[in-house]
Amino acid sequence: MTDTRGQQTSEQPSTGGPQDGDPRGGILVGRPFGVPIYVTPSWFVIAALITWIFGGRLSDVLPDLGASRYLVSFSFAVAFYASVLVHELAHTVVALRYKLPVRRIQLHFFGGVSEIEREASTPAREFWLAFVGPLLSLLLGGVFYLALDGVESDTVPGVLLAGLMVSNLVVAAFNLLPGLPLDGGRMLRAVVWAVTGRPMAGTVAAAWVGRGLALVVLFGLPLFSAAQNPGQSTGDSLIDGVLAAVLAVIIWNGATASVRNARLREVLPGITVKELARRSIEVPSDTPLGEALRRAREAQAGAIVVVDGRGDPIGLVKEAAVSAVPEHRRPWVAVGAAARDLEPGLRLDVALAGEDLLNALRRTPSSEYLIVRPDGTSYGVLALADLERRLSSALGRR
Numbered sequence: 001m002t003d004t005r006g007q008q009t010s011e012q013p014s015t016g017g018p019q020d021g022d023p024r025g026g027i028l029v030g031r032p033f034g035v036p037i038y039v040t041p042s043w044f045v046i047a048a049l050i051t052w053i054f055g056g057r058l059s060d061v062l063p064d065l066g067a068s069r070y071l072v073s074f075s076f077a078v079a080f081y082a083s084v085l086v087h088e089l090a091h092t093v094v095a096l097r098y099k100l101p102v103r104r105i106q107l108h109f110f111g112g113v114s115e116i117e118r119e120a121s122t123p124a125r126e127f128w129l130a131f132v133g134p135l136l137s138l139l140l141g142g143v144f145y146l147a148l149d150g151v152e153s154d155t156v157p158g159v160l161l162a163g164l165m166v167s168n169l170v171v172a173a174f175n176l177l178p179g180l181p182l183d184g185g186r187m188l189r190a191v192v193w194a195v196t197g198r199p200m201a202g203t204v205a206a207a208w209v210g211r212g213l214a215l216v217v218l219f220g221l222p223l224f225s226a227a228q229n230p231g232q233s234t235g236d237s238l239i240d241g242v243l244a245a246v247l248a249v250i251i252w253n254g255a256t257a258s259v260r261n262a263r264l265r266e267v268l269p270g271i272t273v274k275e276l277a278r279r280s281i282e283v284p285s286d287t288p289l290g291e292a293l294r295r296a297r298e299a300q301a302g303a304i305v306v307v308d309g310r311g312d313p314i315g316l317v318k319e320a321a322v323s324a325v326p327e328h329r330r331p332w333v334a335v336g337a338a339a340r341d342l343e344p345g346l347r348l349d350v351a352l353a354g355e356d357l358l359n360a361l362r363r364t365p366s367s368e369y370l371i372v373r374p375d376g377t378s379y380g381v382l383a384l385a386d387l388e389r390r391l392s393s394a395l396g397r398r
Contacts, residue, residue, distance in 0.1 A: 042109035050077040088112040090136040123194035130186035137172035179210030181254030203262040210255030218248035267394040272353040277371045277380030278302035285336030292335045303381030306339045315339035316368040350379045
């Protein structure tokens with residue numbers, strides 16, 4: 001199981017992840033400390049897999065259970081993910097203690113993720129923020145070990161407690177591996193950051209170790225499983241290989257994303273709405289699209305704002321909608337048909353910059369935004385494509 005704490009700075013600001021209440025985040029199950037917890041659909045897949053595998057093995061240990069062994073194994077899956085949730089809550093509590101906002105916690109196929117929206121300000125805080133999760137898993141393993149005292153190993157409580165002890169110790173050990181995006185990788189990053197004084201140096205070092213771990217998992221996990229179970233079936237070998245490949249891809253992509261996000265945080269402060277804003281023209285909603293485009297070309301404007309009878313902006317013409325209208329039909333289509341209504345979240349202050357800008361875009365995803373001055377008058381239009389090109393260009397030069 002992995003525990004990769006998601007960072008909310010991405011190269012696709014309009015798709016920064018599901019918002020609170022968005023069904024794409026999964027099923028909302030609670031809000032401890034004000035942080036929403038979601039169970040994603042993939043959790044039900046792993047719960048079913050654990051129930052099937054663990055239930056099959058219970059027939060050897062507790063043959064008298066019969067079909068009810070699958071109920072016991074499902075109980076183990078739920079209890080195990082409750083342990084994963086404790087692991088994630090440990091990250092969350094420390095993050096909140098350090099005044100770092102936590103968007104949400106998700107439980108998914110390969111474990112859990114605490115989405116912390118900002119980086120820790122010092123190497124020491126980064127280290128403890130990462131270490132507290134495996135520490136809680138180790139403590140839980142110890143608690144289940146102590147609870148085993150006096151419990152018969154061939155009973156349902158004994159089997160469940162032993163399984164939870166081992167699984168928590170495995171989660172702790174795996175997450176302590178020193179490669180991003182695992183907790184151990186963030187700890188390594190913190191150490192290199194403290195030694196060099198450069199957060200980026202720590203990120204690069206931990207990311208390369210993480211990529212090495214991905215290769216070890218890809219080739220080593222199936223070999224280890226085969227050595228431990230010489231007589232395993234072809235189907236079991238195939239499952240081990242698929243799980244190893246998926247886990248390796250997750251680790252590799254997580255390590256790569258960590259480097260991209262670190263570079264992004266370096267360039268973000270220099271990116272402002274003002275420099276990206278396109279010149280715009282204002283037209284009534286019944287203006288023919290072809291006429292509006294002609295006026296925009298004459299004014300050397302890159303955007304069209306729809307206004308009402310009083311001249312107040314009420315919509316933004318979408319480039320994608322314009323492209324979808326054949327050129328011969330544009331004189332007969334009203335510009336309002338190609339516009340999106342101007343919701344409050346589509347108005348951005350001209351002073352926005354850096355991470356504040358990305359946060360504003362995540363709150364109301366769109367392809368265009370109206371940029372307004374402090375007095376509420378229109379300054380121009382921000383096209384998301386321009387921001388993405390600016391970010392790509394800045395990252396490519398680093």
